[in-house]
Amino acid sequence: MSSFAIAMGLVVVVFTAVTVSATDFSLAGIVEDLGRQNSSFAGLLHLDWSQVTNTRALSAFVETVQMAVVGTIVGGFAALPLALWNSRVGAPNAAVYAAAKSFNNVVRAIPDVLWALLFVAMVGIGVLPGILALIFFSIAVTSKLTSDVLDGIDQGPVEAAHATGAGHTAMLRTAIVPQVLPSYISFLLYNFELNLRASAVLGLVGAGGIGQLIDFYRNARAWRQVWGLIVLFFIITFLVERLSLYFRRRLV
Amino acid sequence: MIQFSKASVTYPGGVQALKDLDLTIEQGDFVVIVGLSGAGKSTLIRAVNGLVPLTSGSLTVDTADGDGGRRSREVVGLSGAGLRDLRAEVGMIFQGFNLVKRTTVLNNVLMGRLHRVPTWRTLVGRYPKDDVEIAMRALERVEIVEKAYVRASNLSGGQQQRVGIARALAQEPSIILADEPVASLDPPTSHAVMRYLQQINRELGITTVVNLHFLDLATRYADRIIGLRSGELVFDGPGSAADDRVFRDIYGRSLTAEDVMGDADEDDVQAAAGHTPVDGGAPE
Numbered sequence: 001m002s003s004f005a006i007a008m009g010l011v012v013v014v015f016t017a018v019t020v021s022a023t024d025f026s027l028a029g030i031v032e033d034l035g036r037q038n039s040s041f042a043g044l045l046h047l048d049w050s051q052v053t054n055t056r057a058l059s060a061f062v063e064t065v066q067m068a069v070v071g072t073i074v075g076g077f078a079a080l081p082l083a084l085w086n087s088r089v090g091a092p093n094a095a096v097y098a099a100a101k102s103f104n105n106v107v108r109a110i111p112d113v114l115w116a117l118l119f120v121a122m123v124g125i126g127v128l129p130g131i132l133a134l135i136f137f138s139i140a141v142t143s144k145l146t147s148d149v150l151d152g153i154d155q156g157p158v159e160a161a162h163a164t165g166a167g168h169t170a171m172l173r174t175a176i177v178p179q180v181l182p183s184y185i186s187f188l189l190y191n192f193e194l195n196l197r198a199s200a201v202l203g204l205v206g207a208g209g210i211g212q213l214i215d216f217y218r219n220a221r222a223w224r225q226v227w228g229l230i231v232l233f234f235i236i237t238f239l240v241e242r243l244s245l246y247f248r249r250r251l252v
Numbered sequence: 253m254i255q256f257s258k259a260s261v262t263y264p265g266g267v268q269a270l271k272d273l274d275l276t277i278e279q280g281d282f283v284v285i286v287g288l289s290g291a292g293k294s295t296l297i298r299a300v301n302g303l304v305p306l307t308s309g310s311l312t313v314d315t316a317d318g319d320g321g322r323r324s325r326e327v328v329g330l331s332g333a334g335l336r337d338l339r340a341e342v343g344m345i346f347q348g349f350n351l352v353k354r355t356t357v358l359n360n361v362l363m364g365r366l367h368r369v370p371t372w373r374t375l376v377g378r379y380p381k382d383d384v385e386i387a388m389r390a391l392e393r394v395e396i397v398e399k400a401y402v403r404a405s406n407l408s409g410g411q412q413q414r415v416g417i418a419r420a421l422a423q424e425p426s427i428i429l430a431d432e433p434v435a436s437l438d439p440p441t442s443h444a445v446m447r448y449l450q451q452i453n454r455e456l457g458i459t460t461v462v463n464l465h466f467l468d469l470a471t472r473y474a475d476r477i478i479g480l481r482s483g484e485l486v487f488d489g490p491g492s493a494a495d496d497r498v499f500r501d502i503y504g505r506s507l508t509a510e511d512v513m514g515d516a517d518e519d520d521v522q523a524a525a526g527h528t529p530v531d532g533g534a535p536e
Contacts, residue, residue: 156350157363160416163301164423165340166366170374174363178355 043223051228052235057213061236064209067127067202068195071134076188079139083146083184084172089158090150092168104143112137112198116207130207134195141194145187146180153179182251189244196237253279253324254300254427254459259309261295261483269295271483272309279314279426282453282460284474284491286467288503292483293463297429300461301342302327302335315341315426340367343420343458345449347432349412353405357396357415360404361387364422390421394448410441417448428452430462434469439514442466446473466513467499 019025051057084090086104091097110118115136119129157175166174203211210233217225254277261270269292277283285293298304299311306328315338317323325338343364351360365383366374373379379387391397394414399407404415413433420428430449434442446462450473453460464470470477471491479487479494479502487494487502499507 154353156346156348157352159303160344160346160350160419161363161366163303163339163342163344164364164366164419165336165338166363167336167371169371170366170369173375174359174366175352178352178359181354 039221040223040226043227046224047227047231048224049228049231051225052232054228057210057229057232060210060213061232063127064196064199064203064211065236067130067134067199067209068192070131071195072138072188072192074131075135075138076142076191078135079142079146080177080184082139083143083150083180084176086143086147087150089153089155090172090176104140104147107136108140108144110136110140113201113205116202116205120206125206125208127208130199130202130209133202133207134198137198138191138195141191142184142187145190146184149180149183150176186248186251189248193237193241193244196240200233253277253312253314254461255310255312255314256296256299257310259299259311260307261292261299261304262307269304269483270299270306273483273485275478275485275488277459277461279459280453280457282450282462282473282475283478284462284464284470284476285478285480286464286470286499286502287480289465291480293480294431295483296480297431297461297463299327300427300429301339301344302330303344313338313342313427336367340423341426343423343425343428345413345416345420345428345430345433347435349409349416349436351404351412351415351419353403355404356401357391357404357407357418358384358387358400360415361390361400361418361422364390364419367423386424387418387422390418391415393421393452394418408441409437410444413437413441413445414448417445417452421452425458427459427461430460432463432465434513435465442469442513449473466511467494467507468512468514470494 082100082104085092085096085100088097091100112133115133116129119132123129123132153176157179158171161171161175199207199209200211200214203209203213204215206212210229214226214229217223217229254275256273256275259270259273259275260268262268273296275296285296287293295304299306300313309328311327312324313327314322314324325334327338330338352363362369362379362383365379365387369379369383388397388400391400394417396411396414396418399411399415404412407415413436416433428449433449434445437445446469449460449462452458462473471494474491477487477489477491477494478485479498481502481504487498489498496507499511503511
């Protein structure tokens, strides 16, 4: 074993020990908590299956899917030019490159729930702040993944397009976009799955969708209903994942 | 006409690729540039359309202006729209073909029309009928029009290079530059590609400048051979005047089997030029 590996191992051990003592972490405490009467987990044993067919739950889910669709489409489309400008080969000039890079860094640094909180404060509770949050979240995810692919593209067509006297945008469209399109679409589908999941949490801060209903039952300590919604959520995300996997396989 | 005078190119890092080059290429010439790799062939060709800027000296390029007249440009100092206007008049063919493999042959050839097509049309992929027509005619000239809607990745190497030629032709250029166009191809396919270039030069009067390593290809197709060695002109004369002694001089060493492509059977050349998928290289 190299001395570097030994040093890294030591760092991990020391860091873990320091953290455990600083946060008063104890396994005994967890075991003790597990043995205690727990109303939220007790709800799992008697979950409310009627939620799966409940019209209120289903309409909240439709809202969630709508939020995810609009967020993915609007944010995903905005992400493509931002991803292109985020690379040396795709940026028309140094100023646009710097601007796109800093914009993407800022958008990426803010997590989805924080976006939702900001927009709820800005436009009030409801679906709109949720959609706005998902748009920015989608820009962050899709532009980052797509611009990583850009580093590995074949530069030959780019040179060919420049040699024909094509303008910059025409070059991007004809020499670069066809090369990254399959990956980009696959990232959009993946982003849609992420948005669907994120929307469950966004509702907790008042940004619409199924999360708002989960929050309502949680505040009422109606754990059986909460678990029913979680089962419904599981079914829907599973179906969407299978569907998106099917489309992504066909793309490659 | 292409006119270099006292043209030098020094790359960052100090490599001097062209040294005080004086060279005039007349309108309609078929010129082959030979030399070892690193002799400055690629730099010379890329200077013509401004892909590599001159460090010093001057370079004037004369092209048709579209109204039957001619227009002369100093390449040094060109940028932005001026540079794009020049490039639109100069077609380029590459060693690695430089096609977008995931898209159709026709889309690749339409790249040659980008300078004329409004950007919004390019963005939505709705090319004007006239431009599609020009692209199709370019494909006809290299006898591969039946592959117009096939993905470029499904073509063999020789077929891909013909698409590369069609893309350059679609620009309706005054000059065609070809940078080692046959270096990735087998002998019969190489001869076929050289014949297309020669035919285009003869029939359309397009000035053609080709970089080649193989001296037999050079003597067979060139009207005029330019020999470069370490960025300097060491030979300039008709193809017939270039014998082994001249090449030894250009290459600075005795010739080896690798400097000769070898003759292809006439049958092979015909097959490679035709529609059968026997030409060089497996599809990538």
